[in-house]
Amino acid sequence: MKKVIAALSSLVIGSSLVSCGSSSSNSESAPETKVSNTDKTIGIAMPTQNLERWNNDGEYLKKQFEDAGYNVILTYSDNDATKQNNDIVGLIADDVDLLLIAAVEGDKLASTLEGAVEKGISVVAYDRLIMDTDAVTYYISFDNSAVGKLQGNFVRDSLDLDNAEGPFNIEFIGGDDGDNNAKYFFSGAYDSLLEYIESGKLVIKSGRDEFEKIATKDWSSENAKNNMEATLKAHYSDGSQLDVALCSNDSTALGVAQAIESSYSGSNKVIITGQDGDIENLRNIVDGKQSMTVYKNVNDEAAVAFEVCRKLLDGEVPAASLVDTLPVEVTYDTGSYNNGKKYIQSYLLTPYVITKDNLQLLVETGLYKWDGEKKYLEAAK
Numbered sequence: 256m257k258k259v260i261a262a263l264s265s266l267v268i269g270s271s272l273v274s275c276g277s278s279s280s281n282s283e284s285a286p287e288t289k290v291s292n293t294d295k296t297i298g299i300a301m302p303t304q305n306l307e308r309w310n311n312d313g314e315y316l317k318k319q320f321e322d323a324g325y326n327v328i329l330t331y332s333d334n335d336a337t338k339q340n341n342d343i344v345g346l347i348a349d350d351v352d353l354l355l356i357a358a359v360e361g362d363k364l365a366s367t368l369e370g371a372v373e374k375g376i377s378v379v380a381y382d383r384l385i386m387d388t389d390a391v392t393y394y395i396s397f398d399n400s401a402v403g404k405l406q407g408n409f410v411r412d413s414l415d416l417d418n419a420e421g422p423f424n425i426e427f428i429g430g431d432d433g434d435n436n437a438k439y440f441f442s443g444a445y446d447s448l449l450e451y452i453e454s455g456k457l458v459i460k461s462g463r464d465e466f467e468k469i470a471t472k473d474w475s476s477e478n479a480k481n482n483m484e485a486t487l488k489a490h491y492s493d494g495s496q497l498d499v500a501l502c503s504n505d506s507t508a509l510g511v512a513q514a515i516e517s518s519y520s521g522s523n524k525v526i527i528t529g530q531d532g533d534i535e536n537l538r539n540i541v542d543g544k545q546s547m548t549v550y551k552n553v554n555d556e557a558a559v560a561f562e563v564c565r566k567l568l569d570g571e572v573p574a575a576s577l578v579d580t581l582p583v584e585v586t587y588d589t590g591s592y593n594n595g596k597k598y599i600q601s602y603l604l605t606p607y608v609i610t611k612d613n614l615q616l617l618v619e620t621g622l623y624k625w626d627g628e629k630k631y632l633e634a635a636k
């Protein structure tokens with residue numbers, strides 16, 4: 256099934272290359288036959304180049320738009336909300352035709368985006384919702400609750416919670432509290448395990464059972480490592496066994512795996528979850544230092560974002576029927592993501608679980624390849 260989606264996806268991307276010409280905004284000799292998009296410019300604001308995924312998102316998005324003849328200005332903001340605000344002010348001053356934004360902090364952009372509304376610039380939220388503003392028209396992301404649920408279900412199945420006696424000890428490690436997604440990841444996971452927590456089969460020794468208590472500043476590996484070391488020292492240095500570290504994503508999982516390696520005295524293998532399929536984490540999965548990751552194909556996410564934006568730029572209104580024309584399986588959702596002003600029309604892609612047993616699925620996306628010894632995965636490009 257996924258193979259079909261990936262194949263379809265590359266076909267569609269391929270055909271858009273053919274039909275739209277291959278010139279980019281940087282091209283010095285633009286062919287005469289090029290589609291008439293060159294007068295339109297897309298401003299893309301990504302959060303940071305420090306995490307693998309956002310480099311991929313930026314690259315895939317830029318390629319999609321440039322291959323279709325649009326100009327692209329791509330900014331990265333070092334995970335700094337003030338810098339991203341300034342970058343977006345700059346894009347608005349440059350009179351871009353559309354803004355596609357993955358917010359550093361979703362609730363810090365509302366007043367900046369008033370400038371976009373005044374100029375009639377459409378604003379589309381990419382991966383992370385932008386809060387408290389009417390400016391946002393569409394949201395393209397994965398089903399964020401499903402990401403957490405997949406992690407929770409993985410823990411349930413790995414520990415055989417319906418049959419095993421337990422109790423088992425679990426700790427939650429969440430994302431940055433300025434990222435609206437982080438709360439969905441946590442509650443998706445927490446709610447899927449709630450019945451076992453309530454029955455006492457799963458125990459949170461630290462007592463940290465709310466998002467505010469388990470957030471990791473900037474999603475950084477370093478902060479996750481420090482937090483985990485402190486948790487181990489305070490709650491597991493008496494010989495208690497830590498069974499699960501439910502990490503919301505791969506960057507936090509990386510730090511947690513390091514903390515467990517350096518500061519955990521138990522001899523059991525701790526179940527560690529993740530999200531994204533970062534290369535370093537895939538190595539850890541092969542080496543048994545991480546148990547799984549929830550994979551989100553960001554090339555597909557970029558393809559969906561491109562189709563939504565293209566419709567908007569053509570003056571059309573993307574709606575439910577757009578999903579039938581999209582290159583990948585997408586749910587059109589109008590009742591899940593309220594940004595404080597309104598429910599945002601959302602196009603949600605489907606995440607799936609990767610373990611050491613099905614890494615080949617990633618190779619089939621065309622984005623990864625095996626190394627020479629067919630042991631670890633590397634980026635295909």
Ligand code: BGC
Binds near residue numbers: 383
């Ligand atoms: C994204 C995740 C990513 C995290 C940290 C979230 O908003 O959805 O894929 O791991 O940010 O960058």
